[in-house]
Amino acid sequence: MKIKRIFLAKNAVKNKRAGEIIKRFAPEKVREVDDVLATNEYLEKFPDPWAEGKQSIFLCKFPGQFLEPCPCTKEYLSCGYFNISPVVGCPIDCSYCILQGYLTAFPIQVYVNLEDLFSEMENFLKKHPRSRFRLGTGELADSLALEPKLGYAKTLIEYFREKQNIVFELKTKADGIGLFKGLKASEQIVISWSVNPAEAAELEEKFAAEVDSRLNSAAALANAGWTIGFHFDPILDLVPEEKYLALIDKIFEMVPARRIAFISLGMLRFPPSLKPVLKDRHPRSRILCGELFPGKDGKLRYLRPFREKLYQVLIRRIRKHNDRALIYLCMEPGWLWEKLLGDSPALIKKELALPLSERRRFRPE
């Protein structure tokens, strides 16, 4: 999607990186603003400020912390992930995206002070020299949707490939992989795709690349030596389970198992506060047709026996292709991890933060 306008915060006017980003995106308008509130005020005049915000970038310096442990959700098991967020917001418009209810700013916020992010990272690594971490930029943003114009993915890859105790993940629903041309593959960098069967993606993942294109990109990068991940998340009950099984088969047909770092499974869940947003912004969505009930964290979910059964079927199929595939669950209880995955959550979490060659249990042949 085209970026129509860039809002430039006063604190970033003289920033060199901000100037380069503006040049590369060449938007119709650049507006200097005091802060993010001014961008909201501007975008509120449109009937759907969120949609307009997805075509807008707010460039500013971020004074806060870039790195944070993924909060997961209360009462469910965390996978031990860390979020690093130089970008917050996304041009893709998935109906189920919780950012619509979570973020308070309409435009995509791009923080130009990457130097601060790196120095924060250095301090963090100094404090934890022996620990292993898995972190990525794909929780509050799509890691590749604004690339290569943004230029952050390449910078981050070059930085993290040198960090021996980190597995760095770029998570996306886009298909543009031009930025990887000329970059040397690294085992510590995982490029992962969130996937859903085409029928569900067409309905619920507006402006995302077609699923086949995502898989083609994944295959191309795997063939170039990169490590790939897949997230079946959120799994939706809009399509029969056979569609998910066919998608698993297709993934393993296209991407060699030895290149797949992990596969996550997570079924749809969202806070009830997202319901009105979903109704207003995505009237054609079929998400709310599902049988959704509040879980222990208050988020709406499909019934657990139904989730359990579907996970079981999907895990069986993945393991049929590769019995050493590292599978984990997203925002599910620990007892369900143990029951369905057969290994201790602690072991799974430990190996998730290791490059494939260093793993003991989950190293596909």
Add this chain to the structure above:
Amino acid sequence: MKNNPALEKIALAHLSGPETYRLSFNRAIGPLLKSIREVGQTSPMLCRKTGKGLELFSGYLRKEALKELGKKSALALVWPGSALSAVTAFRVAFFENALTRGLNTIEQAMAAQKLKRLGVNSKEAAVSYFQKAGLPASVAAIEALSELNDLEAGWKIFLAQKQVGLRYASQLCRCSASDRKALEFLLSLGATTSQFREILEMTDAMSKRDQTGIEEILSGPELVAVLRNKKLSAPEKLDLLVKSLKKMRHPNFHKLYSRHQELVREMKIPGEVKLEPSDYFEGPEYKMEITLGKSLPAREIFEKILAASRGKDWEKLFEFDDED
């Protein structure tokens, strides 16, 4: 000071009241009649002088009440011709009504539409009018409100009377005319606001899920039988309809819950014990509530629970095999 309004006694016969400004919908005139009868007119109507004579812009209900009481004249605050444009007159009327008696959803819809006709865009309507009056105030809300004016009269009255908010009013508006027609039983049965919301929400979700119309969903034999049952009162019918629709809306939950009830029966768990799945079967856990009283044999109840827990069905409570 020549632009200030003056309090005047005016002849009702000479007063025109164009619909441009009217902001009352489905307001009961009775209390106002009673009040005027007792103490007379206590607040003046608002008028402006135009080339065509005196024009009323706020106080339509007062005018109707005074006429009904046979009054020939009334007190009015009258603005001189050049002092008040049509937009400003509407602005005065809007705030006089919105901030004193409040506007129901349909009156808000009328206001949104009238502002549009007066050339006020949605953003300005949102910021300069609705927001200041504490009403739904996004551009999208103003546009959704405007659409409510096209609803059928019966629905407008219902939405106003039941104080249905914009979200659900708008959802109803998005339904096809035939679906709204099918939902009209809610009007005749006198559904409460929550019953209206619940039924609309369930039927709307099912129509999307099953890719069919609400009309078709409501023509199911179980629902039709309830609606046609002459022995049931309106509240009973509504109650049964909600229950049946819940089963249709959440078939998997219904199946799980029926299985659970069946297991509880088979395990011969005594009636004094309530065994319920916690958080909609979210965990492999159940909540047990036991009612004990002086005359109830506590030992017997506990023994029955213990016996049940040793039986083969107890395990089934926590496992769902393929047949389930």
